Amino acid sequence: MNDYAIDVQGLNKSFGKKHVVKDFSLQVKRGEIYGFLGPNGSGKTTSIRMLCGLLKPDSGSGTCLGYDVVRETAAIKREVGYMTQRFSLWEDLTIRENLDFVARMYSMTDRSTAVPAALEQLGLTERRDQLAGALSGGWKQRLALAACMLHRPRLLLLDEPTAGVDPQARRDFWEEIHALAAGGISVLVSTHYMDEAERCHRLAYIAYGSLLATGTPDEVLHRVSLSTWAVSGPPAPLAQLAPKLHGLPAIAHVTAFGSTLHVTGEDEAALDQALAPFRADPQLSWRRAEPTLEDVFIHLMPKTNGAPQ
Amino acid sequence: MTMQAFSWSRWVAIIVKEFIQLKRDRLTFGMIIGIPVLQLILFGYAINADPKRLPTAVLAADAGPYSRSLLAAMQTSGYYRIDRFVANEAEIDELLAHGRVQFAVTIPENFGRKLVRGERPALLLEADASDPAAVGNAVAALGQLANTALARDLQGPLAELAPRAPPFDVRIHRRYNPEGVTAYNIVPGLIGTILTMTMVLMTGLAMTRERERGTFENLLSTPALPIEVMTGKIMPYILIGLIQVTLILAAALLLFEVPMQGNPLLLYLVVSLFIAANLSLGITFSSIARNQLQAMQMTFFFFLPSILLSGFMFPFRGMPEWAQWLGSVLPLTHFLLLVRGIMLKGNTVLDLLPHLWPIMLFMVVVIGIGLALYRRTLD
Ligand SMILES: Nc1ncnc2c1ncn2[C@@H]1O[C@H](COP(=O)(O)OP(=O)(O)OP(=O)(O)O)[C@@H](O)[C@H]1O
Numbered sequence: 001m002n003d004y005a006i007d008v009q010g011l012n013k014s015f016g017k018k019h020v021v022k023d024f025s026l027q028v029k030r031g032e033i034y035g036f037l038g039p040n041g042s043g044k045t046t047s048i049r050m051l052c053g054l055l056k057p058d059s060g061s062g063t064c065l066g067y068d069v070v071r072e073t074a075a076i077k078r079e080v081g082y083m084t085q086r087f088s089l090w091e092d093l094t095i096r097e098n099l100d101f102v103a104r105m106y107s108m109t110d111r112s113t114a115v116p117a118a119l120e121q122l123g124l125t126e127r128r129d130q131l132a133g134a135l136s137g138g139w140k141q142r143l144a145l146a147a148c149m150l151h152r153p154r155l156l157l158l159d160e161p162t163a164g165v166d167p168q169a170r171r172d173f174w175e176e177i178h179a180l181a182a183g184g185i186s187v188l189v190s191t192h193y194m195d196e197a198e199r200c201h202r203l204a205y206i207a208y209g210s211l212l213a214t215g216t217p218d219e220v221l222h223r224v225s226l227s228t229w230a231v232s233g234p235p236a237p238l239a240q241l242a243p244k245l246h247g248l249p250a251i252a253h254v255t256a257f258g259s260t261l262h263v264t265g266e267d268e269a270a271l272d273q274a275l276a277p278f279r280a281d282p283q284l285s286w287r288r289a290e291p292t293l294e295d296v297f298i299h300l301m302p303k304t305n306g307a308p309q
Numbered sequence: 310m311t312m313q314a315f316s317w318s319r320w321v322a323i324i325v326k327e328f329i330q331l332k333r334d335r336l337t338f339g340m341i342i343g344i345p346v347l348q349l350i351l352f353g354y355a356i357n358a359d360p361k362r363l364p365t366a367v368l369a370a371d372a373g374p375y376s377r378s379l380l381a382a383m384q385t386s387g388y389y390r391i392d393r394f395v396a397n398e399a400e401i402d403e404l405l406a407h408g409r410v411q412f413a414v415t416i417p418e419n420f421g422r423k424l425v426r427g428e429r430p431a432l433l434l435e436a437d438a439s440d441p442a443a444v445g446n447a448v449a450a451l452g453q454l455a456n457t458a459l460a461r462d463l464q465g466p467l468a469e470l471a472p473r474a475p476p477f478d479v480r481i482h483r484r485y486n487p488e489g490v491t492a493y494n495i496v497p498g499l500i501g502t503i504l505t506m507t508m509v510l511m512t513g514l515a516m517t518r519e520r521e522r523g524t525f526e527n528l529l530s531t532p533a534l535p536i537e538v539m540t541g542k543i544m545p546y547i548l549i550g551l552i553q554v555t556l557i558l559a560a561a562l563l564l565f566e567v568p569m570q571g572n573p574l575l576l577y578l579v580v581s582l583f584i585a586a587n588l589s590l591g592i593t594f595s596s597i598a599r600n601q602l603q604a605m606q607m608t609f610f611f612f613l614p615s616i617l618l619s620g621f622m623f624p625f626r627g628m629p630e631w632a633q634w635l636g637s638v639l640p641l642t643h644f645l646l647l648v649r650g651i652m653l654k655g656n657t658v659l660d661l662l663p664h665l666w667p668i669m670l671f672m673v674v675v676i677g678i679g680l681a682l683y684r685r686t687l688d
């Protein structure tokens with residue numbers, strides 16, 4: 001067995017004529033937290049499903065926890081914890097019944113202690129006899145997360161685990177993920193949150209089926225040389241400025257953050273030159289800013305051909 | 310594919326889960342109790358139905374006193390209501406074909422004279438037997454009439470015609486349904502059809518429901534084996550089927566006084582086998598169908614031939630060979646014979662064997678197909 005929790009090469013998947021995942025290769029080390037990013041419909045969920053045996057790749061090969069992703073799916077399922085993007089526990093079972101069911105499915109011998117412990121950790125002991133369907137969206141998410149970790153998997157595949165979860169719970173979640181990783185568990189987690197991306201050891205960015213960038217957050221950030229200006233000022237002049245900047249060839253994109261606009265371009269000199277006329281406005285203050293991961297991803301996105309239909 | 314052993318723990322988990330879900334699904338639960346009760350009331354009416362005053366046409370080629378006595382006796386029996394007199398057979402055909410009359414009586418020429426001469430003239434009764442329940446008792450009543458109606462008229466020198474054989478023959482042509490269905494046929498039929506309907510449908514929805522709600526993805530990501538999921542999911546319904554049968558049987562014995570000649574335990578054994586066969590089919594439909602609607606359509610696609618070709622609706626032996634062949638594949642066909650055999654004839658296991666194995670074979674084949682087609686992935 002090699003050192004990789006996930007080691008796959010050239011996975012492809014088509015639905016009908018639509019080529020959804022193209023030549024997907026990924027290596028996730030033991031104990032690594034690997035962030036999986038990409039726009040909607042880019043193939044994240046499809047890739048994750050291929051990794052845990054829920055979808056059969058059209059071509060490609062590789063291993064998950066040392067088991068072949070095509071032939072040894074039964075073994076993979078036993079040792080992987082997969083959290084689906086959409087809530088997929090049983091809404092007409094109570095919280096405890098759901099956890100009990102999951103524990104039984106993985107033939108856990110310590111079910112009678114593991115389930116109460118999980119409930120306690122979730123803070124749902126009091127509400128254990130409530131139907132899962134009656135939980136709020138965020139709580140459903142937290143229950144699903146607890147359920148997929150219940151059988152102490154060696155690899156977690158989490159598909160947008162924190163979508164709709166409040167900031168405190170998200171922080172708790174990431175703390176726990178880091179603790180698990182420190183204990184040797186590997187995690188592949190898809191997310192749309194940039195702050196979460198920054199908390200991963202490594203990132204993979206996929207768009208329209210193709211893996212565009214992988215590396216540590218820092219590597220990804222510096223993969224493309226971007227320069228960014230932050231403009232701040234009263235709302236009216238800012239609002240007038242934005243449409244004028246859009247469409248200038250040197251400017252890649254303009255993003256509004258409250259009373260600040262981020263103006264990003266690829267070529268620093270060209271950007272400075274394009275912005276020069278606007279810097280005369282006394283109402284606006286200009287300063288150089290660090291490009292963020294989001295700038296990088298937004299920058300990477302439209303370059304790929306084959307946008308979703 | 311790495312081989313993996315059947316796990317009792319997972320199997321029990323699935324059974325427990327299905328039980329809990331079923332318990333919380335009020336509508337389905339209502340259906341389980343409601344369908345047998347509702348159908349019982351509907352069919353129960355048919356069992357009790359002893360329709361009287363049925364419209365009757367008469368073609369009287371002899372209008373003599375014997376004919377008149379006979380027609381009067383038919384009227385007073387209560388079953389026949391003589392509405393019209395017709396002039397020829399074509400009219401009779403027309404009236405029967407359009408369902409305007411239930412019966413047509415043809416009194417042949419010289420009926421009275423032949424009767425007196427002891428030639429036993431034939432009286433033709435044509436019945437629209439497309440609704441056999443309506444016809445049965447009336448026809449039986451006429452047989453009685455043949456003996457009694459003319460007793461008063463046949464006196465003196467004619468008395469010798471009266472006691473022995475009936476003075477004239479009654480010939481009955483049951484058109485559209487040569488054998489007719491007896492009332493007792495209905496209870497086994499009812500058990501069979503209700504089970505077919507509810508068992509196939511409920512399990513048919515079992516897997517597609519998971520798929521539609523998105524929980525199938527979760528189930529699929531666990532190490533559960535297809536055989537564990539499929540058999541685990543049908544277990545609770547076996548119990549439900551047995552409850553339904555008990556409801557119907559209790560009503561049949563109490564309300565309709567259907568006899569119970571054989572061993573009740575044997576009956577329940579046969580019923581369990583039949584339930585299992587239907588559940589296997591349902592769960593197989595469920596693995597094939599993409600959504601609940603498709604599962605429902607498949608159920609009805611199976612249900613219709615089951616009713617029509619099993620001998621429940623039409624006598625099995627009256628069907629063309631190919632239909633009999635098709636019918637003998639259906640579990641309901643054998644089930645009807647088994648239940649009738651046990652309840653009405655007191656058959657034992659040995660008598661029943663020829664109809665037990667086809668049901669088992671059906672089940673094995675269907676489960677095999679289901680397992681082969683079970684979706685192990687989300688593709
Ligand atoms: N079962 C399926 N049949 C047909 N097309 C599918 C199926 N599953 C996914 N797709 C298509 O594959 C593409 C990728 O979908 P996928 O769910 O993997 O994207 P994603 O990256 O997870 O998106 P999101 O961020 O919205 O969750 C989409 O265009 C989707 O329409």
Ligand SMILES: [Mg+2]
Nearest residue numbers: 044045085159
């Ligand atoms: Mg997704």
